[in-house]
Amino acid sequence: MVYPLWYLVGLVAFWGVVPFAVLAAFDRKRRGKRGLSTRHQQWFWAYVFLAAALAWSTLFLFWPMAKAVHQSFSDFSLTSATATHWVGAANYARILSDPFWWRTVLVTAVYVAFTLPASILISMFLAIQILKQPQPLQTFFKAALYLPGVISPVVAAAVMKGIFHSGDGFANALLQGVGLSAQNWFGDPALAMPVLIFMTWISANGVGVIVYAAAIGNIPSTYYEVATIDGASAFRTFTSVTWPLVKPTTVFVTVTGLIAGFQVFAPALLITGGGPLQTTYFVNYHVYRTFYYQNDFGTASAMAVLLMLLIVAISIVNYRWLATDVEY
Amino acid sequence: MKQAFIAILVIALGLSWLWFWTVLEAPDSGSGGDKQILASDMVSVWINELIGSPDEAHYYQLAGLWNASHPDVHIKMAVMSHSGYQSKLRVALATGQPPDVYLSGYADIDTLQYSGKVSDLSVPIPEAFLPDAALEGMGPLVRRAITRDGRPTAFPIYRYAYGGVILANRGMLTAAGYDDAAVRENGWTVDAFRDACKRMTRDSDGDGNIDTWGFGAALIHVQQLFIDEFGPGIWGRDVSLRHFLYLEPPSQEWKLHPGLTEDKVAEVFALFDHLLNIDKSWNPATLGMNWNEINEELITRRTLGMTFGESPWSAKLWRETWEADHARGATQGDEPPDLTVIWMPTRESGTWPAPRAGVLGFSVLKQIPYKGDAHTENALRVAKFLSDPAHLARSQLRRFRHLPPDTRAFAQLFPELVPTDDPWVQFYTKVMESEIPVVEEPLSPGDPATARYAVLRLAIDRWFEKEGKGYIEQVIYHRLTPRDAAKQFMEGLRAAVTAATQSLPDTEEDSSRRDAETQRKES
Numbered sequence: 001m002v003y004p005l006w007y008l009v010g011l012v013a014f015w016g017v018v019p020f021a022v023l024a025a026f027d028r029k030r031r032g033k034r035g036l037s038t039r040h041q042q043w044f045w046a047y048v049f050l051a052a053a054l055a056w057s058t059l060f061l062f063w064p065m066a067k068a069v070h071q072s073f074s075d076f077s078l079t080s081a082t083a084t085h086w087v088g089a090a091n092y093a094r095i096l097s098d099p100f101w102w103r104t105v106l107v108t109a110v111y112v113a114f115t116l117p118a119s120i121l122i123s124m125f126l127a128i129q130i131l132k133q134p135q136p137l138q139t140f141f142k143a144a145l146y147l148p149g150v151i152s153p154v155v156a157a158a159v160m161k162g163i164f165h166s167g168d169g170f171a172n173a174l175l176q177g178v179g180l181s182a183q184n185w186f187g188d189p190a191l192a193m194p195v196l197i198f199m200t201w202i203s204a205n206g207v208g209v210i211v212y213a214a215a216i217g218n219i220p221s222t223y224y225e226v227a228t229i230d231g232a233s234a235f236r237t238f239t240s241v242t243w244p245l246v247k248p249t250t251v252f253v254t255v256t257g258l259i260a261g262f263q264v265f266a267p268a269l270l271i272t273g274g275g276p277l278q279t280t281y282f283v284n285y286h287v288y289r290t291f292y293y294q295n296d297f298g299t300a301s302a303m304a305v306l307l308m309l310l311i312v313a314i315s316i317v318n319y320r321w322l323a324t325d326v327e328y
Numbered sequence: 329m330k331q332a333f334i335a336i337l338v339i340a341l342g343l344s345w346l347w348f349w350t351v352l353e354a355p356d357s358g359s360g361g362d363k364q365i366l367a368s369d370m371v372s373v374w375i376n377e378l379i380g381s382p383d384e385a386h387y388y389q390l391a392g393l394w395n396a397s398h399p400d401v402h403i404k405m406a407v408m409s410h411s412g413y414q415s416k417l418r419v420a421l422a423t424g425q426p427p428d429v430y431l432s433g434y435a436d437i438d439t440l441q442y443s444g445k446v447s448d449l450s451v452p453i454p455e456a457f458l459p460d461a462a463l464e465g466m467g468p469l470v471r472r473a474i475t476r477d478g479r480p481t482a483f484p485i486y487r488y489a490y491g492g493v494i495l496a497n498r499g500m501l502t503a504a505g506y507d508d509a510a511v512r513e514n515g516w517t518v519d520a521f522r523d524a525c526k527r528m529t530r531d532s533d534g535d536g537n538i539d540t541w542g543f544g545a546a547l548i549h550v551q552q553l554f555i556d557e558f559g560p561g562i563w564g565r566d567v568s569l570r571h572f573l574y575l576e577p578p579s580q581e582w583k584l585h586p587g588l589t590e591d592k593v594a595e596v597f598a599l600f601d602h603l604l605n606i607d608k609s610w611n612p613a614t615l616g617m618n619w620n621e622i623n624e625e626l627i628t629r630r631t632l633g634m635t636f637g638e639s640p641w642s643a644k645l646w647r648e649t650w651e652a653d654h655a656r657g658a659t660q661g662d663e664p665p666d667l668t669v670i671w672m673p674t675r676e677s678g679t680w681p682a683p684r685a686g687v688l689g690f691s692v693l694k695q696i697p698y699k700g701d702a703h704t705e706n707a708l709r710v711a712k713f714l715s716d717p718a719h720l721a722r723s724q725l726r727r728f729r730h731l732p733p734d735t736r737a738f739a740q741l742f743p744e745l746v747p748t749d750d751p752w753v754q755f756y757t758k759v760m761e762s763e764i765p766v767v768e769e770p771l772s773p774g775d776p777a778t779a780r781y782a783v784l785r786l787a788i789d790r791w792f793e794k795e796g797k798g799y800i801e802q803v804i805y806h807r808l809t810p811r812d813a814a815k816q817f818m819e820g821l822r823a824a825v826t827a828a829t830q831s832l833p834d835t836e837e838d839s840s841r842r843d844a845e846t847q848r849k850e851s
Binding site (some may be wrong): 005006009012015016017020041044048076100114161165166167182184185186187188189191273274276277278291292293295296297316 | 334336346414415422445546547548606613615616617618621625631790791793801807
């Protein structure tokens with residue numbers, strides 16, 4: 001066995017030497033003499049430090065991705081390579097013609113549709129409120145709202161399961177306190193997904209609040225003064241000044257939110273098991289079950305590739321739709 | 329340019345230092361077929377930490393004890409969490425880096441084996457390491473569970489049986505008019521079980537709301553309830569033995585068991601429907617709970633009369649767990665739970681459910697690539713050491729009360745540890761030595777029929793994941809009647825099995841049979 005460290009060393013050498021070799025060849029052809037141009041010489045240390053990061057990414061990100069793509073075209077076996085067969089696009093054809101796959105995509109899309117826009121609006125609203133506070137309080141609220149994001153998903157799921165316990169959880173205690181009946185939160189097909197969406201609304205705004213606070217804080221106050229002088233209402237000020245000027249931030253929050261939303265996994269694994277009635281059976285959970293419970297590595301890899309393409313496609317569409325520059 | 333040259337030299341020096349470092353660290357793997365004991369051979373061991381953490385320290389201490397007294401063989405111990413163990417083992421096998429010794433059981437390797445893509449990966453244990461006489465002393469269940477092609481494939485550390493039993497509140501059961509000892513002795517029918525559930529479901533504090541229920545279980549358990557708990561009592565143990573498949577005698581082909589009929593599936597679905605929607609004796613709040621929460625309802629809060637019990641001696645285990653928690657001040661109330669274990673109901677009196685029994689033990693995996701006979705022998709020595717009764721006395725009995733396979737022999741060695749007069753030990757021993765549990769004996773990997781079985785079994789599992797258990801949930805949530813659900817269930821199951829059968833490659837017998845049929849039709 002070749003130790004991973006040896007692979008890493010080789011990759012560092014690759015990324016450190018190959019770009020320079022390419023640049024040196026390019027410069028020699030262009031200038032007709034040996035050595036790097038002055039401009040390319042200045043890139044030397046940048047490449048040295050980039051080489052380490054690129055080596056790490058190659059070994060633990062790009063290479064596994066390439067292997068997964070390769071595996072998605074095969075009937076991967078647990079015995080040996082000779083028992084693995086190239087099946088072409090058969091895995092993809094089977095997945096795309098499977099109604100269950102489309103059901104999981106729909107479930108995930110519903111989850112994203114109800115969490116992402118709300119998350120953007122909630123983050124923006126909270127950021128605006130935070131910016132009205134004195135600086136020390138701003139720091140406190142930013143930290144407090146960011147904290148749920150750093151908690152382990154396992155811990156968060158356990159806490160939420162306790163809150164929404166079907167028996168005497170906190171949520172049911174609140175309901176019964178105002179005379180309503182207790183609910184079977186994770187045992188009712190009509191409630192399980194709304195509970196997960198609500199959990200995301202209240203806990204997944206940390207990054208959005210931080211970036212929106214920074215973006216809104218950088219909007220020159222003159223715009224707001226002009227709006228005030230012109231007699232604009234708060235709503236008009238928001239739609240005509242704040243919203244357009246934080247569009248780049250909205251693009252960032254949207255794209256990252258889409259990626260995180262379509263990769264949702266922990267609630268299905270830790271709380272609902274994909275149910276009830278498969279109402280919370282997300283795509284990522286389907287990939288996980290296919291990998292580890294059905295041992296169908298080829299199909300699971302194909303599903304993962306399709307999920308990646310789906311996320312990329314939606315992100316591109318979103319980016320093109322939202323990423324328009326606004327200047328005043 | 330000069331600077332770049334110097335930088336490249338520095339990098340090259342660093343690379344060569346790292347290369348020498350990794351080469352020196354690489355252990356000598358030895359040559360194939362060499363019987364000489366190697367110096368500093370390393371045997372990797374993976375343990376599945378079953379319930380709690382006490383085993384972890386114990387096994388690392390065992391590894392230290394071995395390493396101190398065996399300089400020729402070094403144990404590299406890894407204790408892993410229960411939830412991630414199977415997936416890590418599969419990944420390790422897939423990437424060609426499996427451990428040498430692993431804690432096997434709960435069909436860890438079998439589930440991989442019946443996937444049709446994994447040949448027999450456990451090394452047969454030679455007689456010198458596990459004599460036949462010792463294996464016979466452990467009982468027929470152990471022998472059937474671990475013997476493959478005439479040799480055992482695991483050093484057993486305990487026998488398990490799950491499914492087919494109910495964990496019940498004895499007081500509530502007695503108040504409902506049922507004697508747990510009589511149910512254990514004679515079994516009971518589905519109608520009696522339903523009646524008991526109904527009687528346990530009541531408003532105990534007179535506020536007009538039901539606050540105790542006869543039964544409870546979660547949605548994540550419906551598959552187990554269908555296949556291993558309610559189902560076998562209705563369709564019979566033969567259908568359960570090979571997960572709905574059977575080997576047709578004349579053709580020697582695996583097919584869907586004829587005993588699994590639409591009527592019987594409808595009966596099982598109807599039991600779900602009756603408990604939840606008609607009798608309303610199944611607490612609907614438990615559908616969204618997990619296993620620990622349901623047991624808390626039964627054991628601590630005592631709002632539940634019965635749930636599926638997992639193993640024949642679980643009443644003893646849960647009582648001891650409660651007492652340990654109570655000693656730490658972690659439970660509410662001072663009155664210990666009065667728990668009991670009874671059988672799951674059956675369709676007809678005089679029949680029994682089908683607990684699924686097997687063996688947990690240490691197995692040696694075939695190495696990928698092969699590291700030699702000497703290394704395999706060292707791995708066998710390590711596995712035998714880990715399964716020694718003296719070590720089992722400390723690990724298994726101390727925390728988990730897992731009785732070793734040869735209970736009588738162990739009781740003679742450590743009488744203070746095995747209370748043979750304990751009624752639950754007696755019940756457990758009686759069950760494990762009876763014909764009631766079903767033991768899925770390993771199939772021969774060289775038999776073509778085994779490969780076909782593996783494909784069909786996997787197809788059923790996959791169909792169940794996507795569609796099968798959905799029918800149970802649709803009955804639970806009143807979207808389908810039990811009869812309609814059973815009809816669709818059987819149609820889907822037959823289609824899945826047919827599609828899997830058609831995907832199987834032709835064997836010589838298939839071709840000959842097809843040719844013979846063609847000739848017969850033509851004539």
